[in-house]
Structures are given as C-alpha cells and as structure tokens.
Amino acid sequence: ENGLNGWLRYAPLSDELRQHASSLPSVIVALNETETSPVYMAGKELQAGLKGVLGHTLGLTHDFSASTNSTSVILVGTLAASNAAVKHNVSSLSADGFWLNVNGSQVTILGQNERGALYGAFEYLSRIAQGDFADVDVMSSPSAPIRWVNEWDNLDGTIERGYGGPSIFFGNGAVVQDLTRAAQYARLLASIGINGIVVNNVNANATLLNPDNMDGLARIADAMRPYGVQVGISLNFASPQTLGGLATFDSLEPSVISWWTDKTAQLYRRIPDFAGYLVKANSEGQPGPLTYNRTLADGANLFARAVLPHGGIVMFRAFVYNNHLDPADWKADRANAAVDFFRHLDGSFLENVIVQIKYGPIDFQVREPPSPLFAHLPHTKTAIELQISQEYLGQQSHLVYIAPLWKTILDFDLRLDSKPSLVHSLLSGYAGVVNVGTDPRWLGSHMAMANLYAFGQLAWDPARDSQLLLQAWTRLTFSLDPTVLNTITSIAMASWPAYENYTGNLGLQTLTDILYTHYGPNPASQDNNGWGQWTRADSTSIGMDRTVSNGTGFAGQYPPEVAAQFEASSTTPDDLLLWFHHVPYTHKLHGTGKTVIQHIYDAHYAGAQTAQDFVSTWSALRDSNASGTNIDAERFDDILFQLTYQAGHALVWRDAIAGFYHNLSKIPDEHGRVGHHPHRIEAETMSLTGYVPISVSPASTASNST
Numbered sequence: 001e002n003g004l005n006g007w008l009r010y011a012p013l014s015d016e017l018r019q020h021a022s023s024l025p026s027v028i029v030a031l032n033e034t035e036t037s038p039v040y041m042a043g044k045e046l047q048a049g050l051k052g053v054l055g056h057t058l059g060l061t062h063d064f065s066a067s068t069n070s071t072s073v074i075l076v077g078t079l080a081a082s083n084a085a086v087k088h089n090v091s092s093l094s095a096d097g098f099w100l101n102v103n104g105s106q107v108t109i110l111g112q113n114e115r116g117a118l119y120g121a122f123e124y125l126s127r128i129a130q131g132d133f134a135d136v137d138v139m140s141s142p143s144a145p146i147r148w149v150n151e152w153d154n155l156d157g158t159i160e161r162g163y164g165g166p167s168i169f170f171g172n173g174a175v176v177q178d179l180t181r182a183a184q185y186a187r188l189l190a191s192i193g194i195n196g197i198v199v200n201n202v203n204a205n206a207t208l209l210n211p212d213n214m215d216g217l218a219r220i221a222d223a224m225r226p227y228g229v230q231v232g233i234s235l236n237f238a239s240p241q242t243l244g245g246l247a248t249f250d251s252l253e254p255s256v257i258s259w260w261t262d263k264t265a266q267l268y269r270r271i272p273d274f275a276g277y278l279v280k281a282n283s284e285g286q287p288g289p290l291t292y293n294r295t296l297a298d299g300a301n302l303f304a305r306a307v308l309p310h311g312g313i314v315m316f317r318a319f320v321y322n323n324h325l326d327p328a329d330w331k332a333d334r335a336n337a338a339v340d341f342f343r344h345l346d347g348s349f350l351e352n353v354i355v356q357i358k359y360g361p362i363d364f365q366v367r368e369p370p371s372p373l374f375a376h377l378p379h380t381k382t383a384i385e386l387q388i389s390q391e392y393l394g395q396q397s398h399l400v401y402i403a404p405l406w407k408t409i410l411d412f413d414l415r416l417d418s419k420p421s422l423v424h425s426l427l428s429g430y431a432g433v434v435n436v437g438t439d440p441r442w443l444g445s446h447m448a449m450a451n452l453y454a455f456g457q458l459a460w461d462p463a464r465d466s467q468l469l470l471q472a473w474t475r476l477t478f479s480l481d482p483t484v485l486n487t488i489t490s491i492a493m494a495s496w497p498a499y500e501n502y503t504g505n506l507g508l509q510t511l512t513d514i515l516y517t518h519y520g521p522n523p524a525s526q527d528n529n530g531w532g533q534w535t536r537a538d539s540t541s542i543g544m545d546r547t548v549s550n551g552t553g554f555a556g557q558y559p560p561e562v563a564a565q566f567e568a569s570s571t572t573p574d575d576l577l578l579w580f581h582h583v584p585y586t587h588k589l590h591g592t593g594k595t596v597i598q599h600i601y602d603a604h605y606a607g608a609q610t611a612q613d614f615v616s617t618w619s620a621l622r623d624s625n626a627s628g629t630n631i632d633a634e635r636f637d638d639i640l641f642q643l644t645y646q647a648g649h650a651l652v653w654r655d656a657i658a659g660f661y662h663n664l665s666k667i668p669d670e671h672g673r674v675g676h677h678p679h680r681i682e683a684e685t686m687s688l689t690g691y692v693p694i695s696v697s698p699a700s701t702a703s704n705s706t
C-alpha cells in the first residue's frame with residue numbers, strides 16, 4: 001500500500017457486500033478491439049477492477065453479438081458503435097459525456113466518444129468499489145471541454161514547485177526511456193475526467209522542440225493516449241531565436257511565423273492528436289510579444305494560427321505582471337495587472353485561444369478573492385488555473401484539503417450586468433498545476449491526492465460538494481469503514497481553515513517567505529519585495545488599501561455590485577478585510593467584534609491547536625483498528641509522521657507570526673500567550689551530531705537569526 005494506485009486500488013469488499021455480486025453480469029463486452037483505444041482500456045479496467053473488488057474474473061470480449069445474445073453483460077462502447085443494439089435518448093450528451101445504466105444484471109456504459117465510454121466505466125467501478133450496487137440511470141456530461149493538468153517539469157528532471165520527487169517524464173535534458181509512470185498517471189487522470197496534460201514547465205526550455213525531444217514527446221503521447229489524455233507543451237516565446245537561430249522572435253515577422261508553423265507541423269506529424277500549447281509570456285522575466293511592442297493577443301494568435309489547421313488550442317496565461325514594483329508606491333498593485341493587461345484585448349483572440357487565469361489576482365494564496373478578469377472577457381474563452389501542488393499551502397508537508405478554497409472562487413457571484421454570474425458558469429476550461437513526481441505517493445503525501453481527485457471531479461461538475469468528494473475519495477483510497485471516514489472527514493475539512501489560521505488571516509495572504517521558498521513563516525519579507533505581495537503592516541495599522549476612493553483602485557475592477565461591496569470595510573467579509581483595506585490593529589471585525597490584532601493572535605493559537613488535534617484524532621484510528629482491516633499500517637504510519645511534523649511546524653508558524661505582529665504593534669495579547677513559550681526548545685540550544693547552527697538570511701526566518 002504505497003499509494004501508487006491512488007484511489008484506483010479496487011480493494012476487496014467485505015463478504016457481506018460481495019453477496020450483491022451474484023446479480024452482476026458474467027461477461028464484459030467492450031466495443032473496440034484496438035488495444036490502444038480507450039474503450040479497450042475500459043474493458044480491461046472493468047475486468048481488473050471487478051476482480052479486485054469482488055474476487056473473480058469476468059469474461060471479456062470485443063464481439064458485439066455477445067451483447068445482443070444475452071441480457072446479462074456489461075456493455076461498454078461509444079454510442080456510434082452500439083447504435084444498432086441500444087436505443088436511448090442520449091442526444092443531450094456532449095463530448096466526453098456518458099450514459100451509465102445499471103438495470104439488474106444488465107449494465108450499459110455508452111460514451112459520446114471513446115473517452116466518454118472510459119469515463120463511464122470508471123464511474124461504474126467507483127460505485128461498485130464504494131459498495132453501491134443500486135440500479136442507476138445517469139447521463140453525465142462535463143461542465144467544460146478543457147480539463148487539463150499542467151506539470152511544471154524541467155528537462156533536467158527537476159520540477160518547479162514539485163514536492164513528490166523528480167519528474168516522471170524528463171531527465172538529463174530528454175524524455176526518459178521508461179514511461180510506465182506516465183501511463184499510470186494517465187489512468188488516474190482519466191478516472192477523474194481529465195483529458196489533457198501539459199508536460200513541461202511554463203518557464204519553458206526551447207530545446208524541448210529539438211527533433212529528439214519531439215520524438216520523446218510522441219512516446220509520452222503514445223503512453224497516455226489509451227486513456228484519452230492528450231499531450232500539449234509549454235512554449236518559450238523566444239524559441240525561434242534561441243533554438244532556431246533567427247534574428248528575432250517578433251510575433252508578426254514572417255520568418256517567425258513560418259518557424260512556428262513548421263515546428264507545429266513537425267509536432268503534429270509525430271502526434272496527430274497533439275493538444276496544443278500553453279504560453280507564459282512577458283511574465284517574471286519570460287520573453288513575449290511585448291518585447292517587440294506587439295500585443296499579448298498578437299502573441300497568442302501567432303500560435304493559434306499555427307495549431308488551428310491541426311485542431312489544436314492555445315492556453316494563454318493571464319499571469320502577466322511587473323515583478324519589479326516599487327514597495328514605496330502606495331498606488332502600485334500587482335493585483336491590478338491581469339485586468340490592466342487583458343481587459344482591452346477582449347474579442348481580439350482567435351477562437352482557439354483560451355485565456356488561462358489563476359483563481360486569484362495574486363498567486364495561489366491561502367485566501368484571495370476571485371480574479372476580476374473573469375468578468376472582463378465576455379468575448380473570449382477563459383479557463384481557471386488552480387494549484388494542486390501546495391506551493392503556498394505547506395508543500396504537501398502540511399495536510400491542506402483545498403477543494404473548499406476552490407469552491408469559494410468557483411461559486412463566487414460576480415454579478416455581471418447585475419445578474420447571477422457564478423465564476424464556474426463563465427468558464428470553458430480548468431487547468432490544475434499538479435507537479436506529480438516519481439514518489440509512489442505521486443505528490444509526496446497520501447492525503448494530498450484528495451486534492452487531485454477533487455480537482456478532476458470539480459472540473460467535470462463544479463456544483464459537486466467538497467465534503468462528499470473527500471468522502472468518496474476516502475472510501476476508494478482507504479476503506480469503507482465509518483471510523484476511517486469520520487476521522488478523515490474531520491481532519492481534512494478542518495485543514496484549510498486551520499492552515500489559514502496559523503499562516504495568514506483576514507486576507508493577508510500566506511505570510512511565507514516570499515523571496516523564493518514560499519514555505520515557512522516570514523512576514524518581514526512581505527513588504528520589501530518587488531513582487532507586490534504586500535501587507536503594508538506598520539506599527540499602527542495593516543492591510544492593502546485597494547479601494548477606489550483611497551487606494552490602488554483594485555476593488556473597482558469588479559462589476560459594480562461586487563465593487564461596492566469591497567469598497568467599504570463595513571461590507572467586506574472579514575476574511576478579506578485586509579486584502580481590501582488598511583486598518584488600525586484595533587479595528588473591530590463585524591463577525592466576532594474582536595480587534596484585528598486579537599484575531600490574528602487567537603487565530604494562530606486556534607489553528608496551531610487544531611493541527612495538534614489532528615495527531616490525536618489520527619492516532620485514535622490505531623485503537624479502532626485492532627483487526628487491521630480499516631487502514632493498513634504502512635499508510636497509517638506515513639500519515640501520522642506527516643501530521644506530527646505539521647503539528648510542530650504549526651507551532652513555529654504560530655509563534656513567528658503572532659510574535660512578529662506583537663513586536664510591531666506592541667499591543668499585548670488579551671490572553672497573555674504571545675511571546676511566552678515556556679516549553680519551546682530552540683534548535684540552536686540543542687546539540688545533534690552532524691548538525692551545526694548557521695546564520696540565516698534574512699535573519700527573521702529563524703529564531704535568534706540562526
């Protein structure tokens with residue numbers, strides 16, 4: 001139980017549940033005999049899954065007549081392949097959708113396309129593996145056609161912001177020989193409805209486009225295709241110059257256009273179903289069209305024209321901002337950047353361009369309002385970018401179940417034209433930055449896989465409930481045992497609020513070290529950097545003034561009703577107060593009536609306490625597990641280790657942040673806790689063989705500077 005199969009373990013059901021299996025068909029008919037087709041894979045998956053869960057092997061055939069001769073089969077295929085036999089009103093299915101019908105011992109799984117059939121098979125297996133044998137009649141279509149993951153893998157095998165070991169795709173400047181893990185990953189992705197993957201870092205290396213590496217990409221595509229996962233890549237805008245030897249990479253220059261047209265054709269020759277390109281341009285030092293005074297739309301359209309004849313798309317990132325802002329300029333605001341750069345471009349992108357927008361205006365913080373750019377592109381397709389990799393959320397060393405955070409964004413009503421306009425209703429796609437690695441747990445943590453599961457499930461249907469998703473994942477990943485279910489539900493559902501409590505509250509963002517690591521506490525780094533991740537904390541007051549009347553004007557980027565709500569501190573929700581307003585530490589919150597500073601203290605103590613409780617809650621599972629049937633020791637211990645670490649680091653967070661604002665504001669904690677930690681042992685007072693204290697820079701990242 002090392003985690004490799006994720007939620008696709010197909011663990012044996014109890015004898016009691018297995019009794020239902022007698023009503024199951026004895027034969028699977030998969031209507032495609034091509035071994036690399038998703039329908040063929042669906043047949044195999046059904047056979048393997050049911051064997052695992054029920055303990056016996058069903059027959060598998062690709063012969064259509066078997067389905068007409070018997071009323072006791074599991075039929076899986078596309079609508080087109082089955083037309084003659086099955087009549088059902090399935091015209092409402094959209095691409096990748098499926099119809100799942102369980103009627104006694106007859107199971108019918110029909111996809112609108114091959115992929116849809118595979119998704120339907122996974123849905124059926126998920127029900128059986130959760131012990132649900134009930135008859136059903138479900139039509140399911142995805143909320144959006146683009147459901148992709150992004151991997152920030154470098155060609156040398158490292159992964160930017162990856163916490164699960166080195167790349168499963170690349171090493172030593174090339175695509176690795178053994179792509180077993182790529183195929184296994186595609187299987188996990190298909191089971192949650194993901195249909196595309198961008199395999200390399202958005203900070204892209206042009207040498208990915210040399211002939212050997214394009215051959216390697218074709219091998220990756222071959223490994224993932226049977227699961228319906230199409231491969232795309234991130235581009236480096238300057239490639240025509242750096243790799244192609246041209247004098248320029250100007251998007252309107254004919255030689256540049258033909259260079260990209262030609263490269264694109266070479267890719268499609270190798271990978272006929274190549275998904276398309278992801279582009280990070282003119283951001284954080286990356287080249288782009290602005291270098292030649294062309295618009296971002298000119299840049300996006302350059303690639304869109306190249307892939308259009310092949311059926312490809314371009315995901316053009318809206319993460320464009322100046323990372324050399326002047327912290328002394330109180331009108332400067334990085335949060336304004338996406339709307340400032342993209343608003344006037346609405347309508348000038350070609351039809352196969354999708355603007356990919358991070359969920360919040362800054363960067364994957366523990367709390368952000370939704371990006372207002374979602375409200376500014378009515379004539380442009382948009383996708384939301386979420387991050388499964390926990391860059392600012394404890395990097396998989398902290399358990400943080402992120403789906404509830406995503407829901408605050410997806411369900412936010414932007415009130416376009418004063419009408420209901422939930423963010424998810426405006427989207428054509430979902431992109432999740434995952435960054436799996438060769439660690440058998442994929443993300444370096446068993447529990448973090450709940451985030452990947454929930455991402456795919458929400459991309460399929462954003463109305464799904466985050467707690468129910470967690471519970472389905474728990475049953476599939478660990479056990480149907482109610483104690484396990486309740487334990488994981490209570491810990492995971494408390495995890496994002498706890499993390500927010502012991503890191504950054506009230507919309508302050510995650511108060512990590514901003515300079516590079518984005519991991520431990522470093523509130524001092526928040527206000528002296530060019531990245532614009534500022535808190536504006538001084539000795540009397542705190543928070544970014546983003547009002548129109550007095551501040552950076554960001555609040556005014558929302559449609560009028562929302563803008564008005566955020567403009568006044570009296571109508572801004574407490575959890576975003578310091579995102580929008582600069583207030584005295586003594587400002588009172590509407591929810592609790594506490595002062596801002598007392599809330600910061602209390603939240604840090606409460607959050608850190610919750611993290612301590614996770615350890616005891618989890619440990620109690622051991623006692624309920626005397627028979628060893630609820631959860632295996634290997635994963636129990638692994639998670640206990642992680643939670644114990646998190647509990648310790650939560651105390652470091654608590655004391656660092658509470659102490660920092662205590663020193664700054666000189667306002668005592670009403671409960672007298674801050675600054676007193678009688679039981680704490682400083683690292684520098686310990687002696688441990690092989691370790692020596694060193695001075696750190698900036699000094700504020702460690703106690704006593706060491």
Ligand code: BDP
Binds near residue numbers: 280319
């Ligand atoms: C930031 C990461 C950086 C990425 C960048 C991006 O710190 O490593 O390159 O986002 O999304 O969150 O482009």
